[in-house]
Amino acid sequence: MPAGGCLFVIVGTDDKPIYQAEFPEARSQRREDTLHLNQLTVIHAALDMVDELVWGTQAMYLKQVDRFNDFYVSAFVTASHARFMLLHDARNEDGVKQFFTDAYEAYVRLLMNPFFDSGAKVPASFDQRIRLLGKKHF
Amino acid sequence: MASEAERKKVALRRLGDATFSKVDKVSAELFSLTYGAVVTQLLKDYEDVAAANVQLEKMGYNMGVRMVDELLAKASLAQCASFSETAEVVAKVGFKMFLGVNVEVAAATSSEFRLLLSENPLAEFVELPEECSKLEYSGLLCGVLRGALEMVQMRVECSLLRDTLWGDEVTEIRVLLKERLVEEFVDDDE
Numbered sequence: 001m002p003a004g005g006c007l008f009v010i011v012g013t014d015d016k017p018i019y020q021a022e023f024p025e026a027r028s029q030r031r032e033d034t035l036h037l038n039q040l041t042v043i044h045a046a047l048d049m050v051d052e053l054v055w056g057t058q059a060m061y062l063k064q065v066d067r068f069n070d071f072y073v074s075a076f077v078t079a080s081h082a083r084f085m086l087l088h089d090a091r092n093e094d095g096v097k098q099f100f101t102d103a104y105e106a107y108v109r110l111l112m113n114p115f116f117d118s119g120a121k122v123p124a125s126f127d128q129r130i131r132l133l134g135k136k137h138f
Numbered sequence: 139m140a141s142e143a144e145r146k147k148v149a150l151r152r153l154g155d156a157t158f159s160k161v162d163k164v165s166a167e168l169f170s171l172t173y174g175a176v177v178t179q180l181l182k183d184y185e186d187v188a189a190a191n192v193q194l195e196k197m198g199y200n201m202g203v204r205m206v207d208e209l210l211a212k213a214s215l216a217q218c219a220s221f222s223e224t225a226e227v228v229a230k231v232g233f234k235m236f237l238g239v240n241v242e243v244a245a246a247t248s249s250e251f252r253l254l255l256s257e258n259p260l261a262e263f264v265e266l267p268e269e270c271s272k273l274e275y276s277g278l279l280c281g282v283l284r285g286a287l288e289m290v291q292m293r294v295e296c297s298l299l300r301d302t303l304w305g306d307e308v309t310e311i312r313v314l315l316k317e318r319l320v321e322e323f324v325d326d327d328e
């Protein structure tokens with residue numbers, strides 16, 4: 001993840017990760033695997049915070065839920081308890097909130113597709129939509 | 139002559155609008171999600187896209203043979219003089235009444251017509267996954283047309299030529315007139 005970049009992960013209702021994307025898209029593959037693993041671990045750890053925080057608020061956007069060194073983790077929980085996690089290294093609360101709201105809309109459209117069930121592969125159109133949002137907000 | 143046909147089209151469109159306003163309605167989302175659930179369940183049960191296509195068409199047929207009665211009861215229609223007039227009635231009154239969409243007729247002759255659906259309430263939200271790319275998601279409509287027209291003495295063959303779900307611009311259904319059925323009376327005594 002380059003400076004100013006973000007890693008976006010959707011964790012489904014049944015605790016399985018169903019989607020992940022990086023903005024801006026990683027150009028080189030170097031050290032990708034190890035880097036990725038570390039970042040995913042940070043997000044994974046933050047999930048516990050989310051599960052705690054979610055009962056204390058009415059809002060879906062939980063703001064920043066965790067930080068690790070100079071990484072921040074922001075979260076958004078949908079009505080069906082799918083969790084949107086975003087790892088970022090720049091403070092950008094409004095942008096993140098906007099991004100989450102738009103991503104939620106795309107996610108709802110995805111859920112309305114009768115051929116989609118969590119566990120299935122996310123169609124390319126959803127990926128495109130999210131990447132567009134990523135470009136717009138970050 | 140052309141203006142005569144135009145006038146008929148306008149009258150039919152008005153009739154379609156009037157009939158549509160008379161019938162009960164359900165939420166479009168409830169409708170498309172229900173249909174989606176039916177299609178995916180068929181795919182699960184038959185485990186084969188081609189078999190699901192056949193079933194959808196059959197289901198449509200069984201609906202069509204009933205729906206035509208409702209159409210004739212709710213809309214006051216005169217007898218069609220030609221097959222192309224039938225096409226206009228199907229598009230402007232039938233589709234409008236049951237689906238609330240405006241359908242265009244193309245390439246209407248005395249034995250064939252094509253219906254162009256620019257919007258399809260059945261397929262809202264749907265994206266076909268790769269393994270189902272041959273699925274005729276709206277094949278139900280073909281069955282409906284076959285069933286309905288059979289009840290008014292026309293044996294037709296319908297096929298889905300294009301579908302927005304396959305990446306086409308519009309959904310196109312071709313209806314081919316095979317034969318006009320003659321009423322047969324069967325003696326009960328035999």
